[in-house]
Amino acid sequence: MLKDLWRKAPNPGGPGKPRRESGGRREDSQETRLFRSLWAKCGHCGSAVYREEVRANFYICPKCHGYFRLKAYQRLRMVADPGSFQSWDGPAEEKNPLGFPGYEQKLAENREKTGLTEAVLTGKIRILGQETAVGVCDARFLM
Ligand SMILES: [Zn+2]
Numbered sequence: 001m002l003k004d005l006w007r008k009a010p011n012p013g014g015p016g017k018p019r020r021e022s023g024g025r026r027e028d029s030q031e032t033r034l035f036r037s038l039w040a041k042c043g044h045c046g047s048a049v050y051r052e053e054v055r056a057n058f059y060i061c062p063k064c065h066g067y068f069r070l071k072a073y074q075r076l077r078m079v080a081d082p083g084s085f086q087s088w089d090g091p092a093e094e095k096n097p098l099g100f101p102g103y104e105q106k107l108a109e110n111r112e113k114t115g116l117t118e119a120v121l122t123g124k125i126r127i128l129g130q131e132t133a134v135g136v137c138d139a140r141f142l143m
Contacts, residue, residue, distance in 0.1 A: 038052075039051060042064060043068070044061060045064035045066060049063060058078060059074070072121045072137065075136050076121070079125070079127055079134075080125035081128065087121065089117060089118060089121060089123070107142060119137055120136065121135070122135045
């Protein structure tokens with residue numbers, strides 16, 4: 001049963017098809033959602049680890065010491081004084097100077113997936129009261 005909680009649902013759009021276009025998100029049961037809100041699967045050792053313990057351990061697996069991938073705002077919260085982040089990012093731009101096919105669609109999907117406008121957050125924070133500039137990359141975003 002535990003193994004089934006980590007299993008990915010088959011893509012109803014078929015192999016090689018993007019999940020978003022097919023609306024391929026599976027409906028999880030309430031128990032599965034509760035389990036996933038409390039437990040995470042380590043991508044290195046495959047162990048189920050308590051999310052709060054991972055967070056308290058700076059997103060390092062307590063079992064194998066592998067690193068979890070961080071979202072940009074998680075990384076900011078780890079180093080910045082609470083409430084000190086001031087974004088320098090402007091409004092979203094949609095330029096495709098190389099004419100990369102499908103770029104606009106990929107950009108829109110990444111913005112929806114991450115809630116970010118760009119792969120890198122920039123701004124000003126305080127660390128232990130000292131002002132500093134930061135740039136944090138979110139690896140979930142198209143790069
Ligand atoms: Zn691990």
